[in-house]
Amino acid sequence: MDHTEKHKRGAFSYLFEWAAPYRGKCALSVVTATLGVLCAVVPYFCVSKIVTLLIAGERSLSPYLFWVVAAALFWAGNYLFHSISTTISHGAAFAVIADTRRRMCEKLARLSMGKVLARPSGVTKNIIVERLDGIEPTLAHVVPEMTSKLLAPVAILIYVFILDWRVALWSLLTFPIGMLAMMGMRVGYEEKYSRYVKSGKNLNAVAVEYINGIEVIKTFSQTAKTYKKFTDAAHESAHSAIDWMKDTQIFFSLGMVVIPSVLVSVLPACVLFYLQGTLPVNEIVVIVVLCLGMMPPLIGAMSYSDDLAKIGTIVGEINSILEDEELRRPETNVQLDRFDIEGKAVRFSYKDTEVLHSVDFFFREGTVNALVGPSGSGKSTLARLIASMWDVTGGSITIGGVDVRDIPLRQLNEMIAYVSQDNFLFNETVRENLRKGRPGATDAEVEASARASGCHEFIMQLEKGYDTMVGSAGGHLSGGERQRLSIARAMLKDAPIVILDEATAYTDPENEAVIQNAVARLVRGKTLIVVAHRLSTITDSDQIVMVRDGHIEAAGTHETLLEDCTLYRHLWETHIGSKDAVEVK
CATH class of the missing domain: 1.20.1560.10 (ABC transporter type 1, transmembrane domain)
Known part of the structure; x- marks a missing residue:
């Protein structure tokens, strides 16, 4: 039917x-x-x-x-x-x-x-x-x-x-x-x-939006009555x-x-x-x-x-x-002998607007690859397409030579550890949040991943240690603590491919060194794709891909792009300038 x-x-x-x-x-x-x-x-x-x-x-x-x-x-x-x-x-x-x-x-x-x-x-x-x-x-x-x-x-x-x-x-x-x-x-x-x-x-x-944005609304002296979007929705209801x-x-x-x-x-x-x-x-x-x-x-x-x-x-x-249309994937696992990632003529559209225009890329197994570019350039979209969060509109993305659309969703999810800037945590204990990375992990394995990611010390300072409830969306923890737990969760998963979608975008200076060390341990020997916000964190990458307006403008090492790519050089100078300004302050 x-x-x-x-x-x-x-x-x-x-x-x-x-x-x-x-x-x-x-x-x-x-x-x-x-x-x-x-x-x-x-x-x-x-x-x-x-x-x-x-x-x-x-x-x-x-x-x-x-x-x-x-x-x-x-x-x-x-x-x-x-x-x-x-x-x-x-x-x-x-x-x-x-x-x-x-x-x-x-x-x-x-x-x-x-x-x-x-x-x-x-x-x-x-x-x-x-x-x-x-x-x-x-x-x-x-x-x-x-x-x-x-x-x-x-x-x-x-x-x-x-x-x-x-x-x-x-x-x-x-x-x-x-x-x-x-x-x-x-x-x-x-x-x-x-x-x-x-x-x-x-x-x-709108009520959910109002509650989530209550800090901004109060900052600008608005109320439920003056927040027009809310009052209009209430009157229409x-x-x-x-x-x-x-x-x-x-x-x-x-x-x-x-x-x-x-x-x-x-x-x-x-x-x-x-x-x-x-x-x-x-x-x-x-x-x-x-x-x-x-x-x-x-x-x-x-x-x-x-x-x-x-x-x-x-x-x-x-x-x-x-009855919504699903991602169509086979049920039988496929044999993958390597984990390099290749995109050929990849196109993608949000509704009727194309945001990626026939891009080609290749990420070799075991290398560190950074996606950089201005806001809205399409770098996060590209990372999410690799994780098969959407299907490409045109072209193909392969892992180990196999189109991601031919890999069962469960198998694909098992081989990719995806860490986003949202750092979402469930309203459960610290231990159970970490165990989401690998549900069958023992308490010892959970603790080992926490130590490796620099989380163990602050976890033990919590009221009940690993059995402390983190609150809705991790609300009882700071942003840096949530980031470190998200990385520990990905580390516990031990997947061959790691995608960091601006996962450290809002890291404070105090946590930056700890998180960078945790990331280094997480990606050792794995294929890493990182959507970078701070260019200083990806200068040692094997490959940096410059994305602009849905096109790949250039790809190479940090030194190569500084010489050959005007946009990358401009972004680097802007980043270094802002970083120096912060340090002066």
């Missing part, structure tokens, strides 16, 4: 597909819910029998007692079956949500970095956490309870048909009117709800919710009132047929009481109409991740 055909499927077909491993539980919850609703209807029948006995002048206690006990037992059965159904359906629903959330996280790992970064992190988080939880009412309530609540009125209606088919037909008069009201609610519903959801996701993303409610709730309320009001049509019919002498009083009592019994399940079923209207949008959002 191709991508287009998949989108033609209905939301419920996806839900049933995701719930397939729990099909038995879902079916059992429907059965028990149906039994519960039927048990809830039987007491109305018992009441009608008691009223009939009263009309008939019955003075013996036993028949009344029989129907009272029967009503009590069935009412208790209703709560019992409802509890069983709810327990089963919620267990299945939360299992489906957990499985789907796991699949979404695994899917993100298989997407190109470009696709992941194109969607704001707040939006992705909103879909995986809040929006995915939106399928819980449908799976846990709508499927079992709405099904059962619709079956109970059908059973009552059949019984009324048996008693008097004319009254049964009259009881159906409210349904067309109510359904027209519900259809009115659905007109434009998806567009209005989609706008509400979109504005909510935008508000979520509020207005979209109000517009959605105004346009749908009148129709929804009308449908909720009209459809269950079967007595509005049944009572006049019963009176008419009674006056004609064709409908006895005892049957009127039974019919009226049973019609009263139809109201609670009908109201309950109608209350889920809003969930039914929403589910299409929710499933669409979930599928925006689950």
Whole structure:
């Protein structure tokens, strides 16, 4: 089934597909819910029998007692079956949500970095956490309870048909009117709800941005009210919710009132047929009481109409991740005898804008290679293409003579240690953050990598040493400490190819020597690609590649480029001048 055909499927077909491993539980919850609703209807029948006995002048206690006990037992059965159904359906629903959330996280790992970064992190988080939880009412309530609540009125209606088919037909008069009201609610519903959801996701993303940038915002004396981007997002979210409610709730309320009001049509019919002498009083009592019994399940079923209207949008959002196009890679590992890296006519575009224009390069195994150039020249993009965070738009990148697109993603990730300037750490202990480099590493190996990278001393000064929690994104540590831990993590991985994407760009002078020594140990005997911010740190590189406006302008050693490349010489003089100025200060 191709991508287009998949989108033609209905939301419920996806839900049933995701719930397939729990099909038995879902079916059992429907059965028990149906039994519960039927048990809830039987007491109305018992009441009608008691009223009939009263009309008939019955003075013996036993028949009344029989129907009272029967009503009590069935009412208790209703709560019992409802509890069983709810327990089963919620267990299945939360299992489906957990499985789907796991699949979404695994899917993100298989997407190109470009696709992941194109969607704001707040939006992705909103879909995986809040929006995915939106399928819980449908799976846990709508499927079992709405099904059962619709079956109970059908059973009552059949019984009324048996008693008097004319009254049964009259009881159906409210349904067309109510359904027209519900259809009115659905007109434009998806567009209005989609706008509400979109504005909510935008508000979520802007709120995350606002919180992350709170230091800058406070520095320039802004508040949530004066930060226009935030206030606009908040107003749009509020207005979209109000517009959605105004346009749908009148129709929804009308449908909720009209459809269950079967007595509005049944009572006049019963009176008419009674006056004609064709409908006895005892049957009127039974019919009226049973019609009263139809109201609670009908109201309950109608209350889920809003969930039914929403589910299409929710499933669409979930599928925006689950069905996104992946990096296509083989499953079987390839044999690599060497780890030199070569690019031929490499082109790459962000959306419709080409940022790398047919570049060629060669990084020999075991050498140190630096990518330098002005901001926005494309050097970080080139490093990320080598790590296969994106696929090239044109040309090829090979490792050991094998195109990176022909190497399984897991194998490629194992052979590349990538350290970025973000130095991201998880909200776990220092030990577990380091172990991310090699999950099977022993405590001794973790400590050895920390010593080699110059981290051990400051780690031991922390409150709990290696068992200290680093905080969200490593917030409990300084920038230099996070950098050193990131290098230690890469060192523990012991990959044959190391990419440092401006990993030491913001190193303070106190940490620079320590980090440079750690980097030297990390890359010993490996193929190193470093995106350089400080030219003084890469003067000993085997090859320096000058990138400018998406082209490779020159390549060679530091001395060669100083002689032959005007741009490199200018950048070097600027760097040395700024460095001298800092030292003078």
